[in-house]
Amino acid sequence: MNNLELRKRANDVRKGIVASVHSAKAGHPGGSLSAADVFTFLYFEELNIDPRNPGWEDRDRFVLSKGHTAPGLYSALAHRGFFPVEDLITLRKLGSYLQGHPNLHIPGVDMASGSLGQGISAAVGMALGAKMDGKDFRVYTLLGDGEIQEGQVWEAAMFAGHRKLDNLCVIVDNNNLQIDGAVDEVCSPYPIDKKFEAFNFHVINVDAHDFDALRAAFKEAKETKGMPACIVLHSVKGKGVSFMENVAGWHGKAPNDAEFEVAMADLQKIEEALAKEEEA
Numbered sequence: 001m002n003n004l005e006l007r008k009r010a011n012d013v014r015k016g017i018v019a020s021v022h023s024a025k026a027g028h029p030g031g032s033l034s035a036a037d038v039f040t041f042l043y044f045e046e047l048n049i050d051p052r053n054p055g056w057e058d059r060d061r062f063v064l065s066k067g068h069t070a071p072g073l074y075s076a077l078a079h080r081g082f083f084p085v086e087d088l089i090t091l092r093k094l095g096s097y098l099q100g101h102p103n104l105h106i107p108g109v110d111m112a113s114g115s116l117g118q119g120i121s122a123a124v125g126m127a128l129g130a131k132m133d134g135k136d137f138r139v140y141t142l143l144g145d146g147e148i149q150e151g152q153v154w155e156a157a158m159f160a161g162h163r164k165l166d167n168l169c170v171i172v173d174n175n176n177l178q179i180d181g182a183v184d185e186v187c188s189p190y191p192i193d194k195k196f197e198a199f200n201f202h203v204i205n206v207d208a209h210d211f212d213a214l215r216a217a218f219k220e221a222k223e224t225k226g227m228p229a230c231i232v233l234h235s236v237k238g239k240g241v242s243f244m245e246n247v248a249g250w251h252g253k254a255p256n257d258a259e260f261e262v263a264m265a266d267l268q269k270i271e272e273a274l275a276k277e278e279e280a
Contacts, residue, residue: 013072014036028252030247037239048060060139065116068101077107136167139168160228161228172232200228207234
């Protein structure tokens with residue numbers, strides 16, 4: 001896909017996030033929106049997957065370690081064809097398969113997650129298992145910058161670095177906001193890059209909303225041998241929705257009807273601008 005196509009897909013993913021969280025009247029839009037571009041790049045460009053065969057043995061694996069941003073993952077999966085886009089608005093509803101955190105019964109989900117810190121551990125295990133079985137699939141995991149305050153993250157990182165798991169790509173969504181406020185004020189994990197380097201990772205810092213930069217970063221990660229890679233995404237919480245951007249309060253609440261209309265209007269403006277760019 002070219003960058004314009006990816007930007008259009010990412011806007012669709014953002015629409016799905018806002019619609020699903022609004023319908024559920026609960027959920028986590030801020031971090032889902034900050035990661036929408038990387039979800040899009042992973043599922044439409046990077047991952048070796050087949051929506052028609054979600055359990056394909058040799059597929060690349062993705063673990064959403066920050067499992068509360070399930071609306072972003074679900075929207076990407078739906079737009080990639082793993083299940084109907086129309087099902088997104090059943091998020092968190094009684095009887096729906098799309099619950100508040102990823103579960104293994106959902107097509108395309110490789111690991112149930114939500115307990116912060118545990119997703120990266122599962123991903124490290126998958127990467128080690130691939131090495132032991134002589135498989136060449138890659139394993140990707142997305143963490144929040146607040147999540148890396150968890151000690152389990154660093155135990156997993158230490159193990160991955162020690163085992164030289166070069167089939168593992170850890171991604172940190174660094175939007176600098178968590179539920180209680182600014183990450184650097186709650187319990188600073190900075191400098192994130194130097195910390196992962198200390199655990200024998202090859203680290204790449206990147207603008208989370210620039211598809212050229214994302215493409216180069218994932219290429220560099222894939223070409224790194226003898227050590228795992230970590231991509232630190234410098235992102236904007238709530239990206240794409242004017243009143244949500246860089247506001248910690250949108251970490252874990254749903255927009256009301258009036259806010260939903262404003263959010264969808266914001267995303268519609270982006271869609272129209274992209275259409276004009278395509279015509280030019």
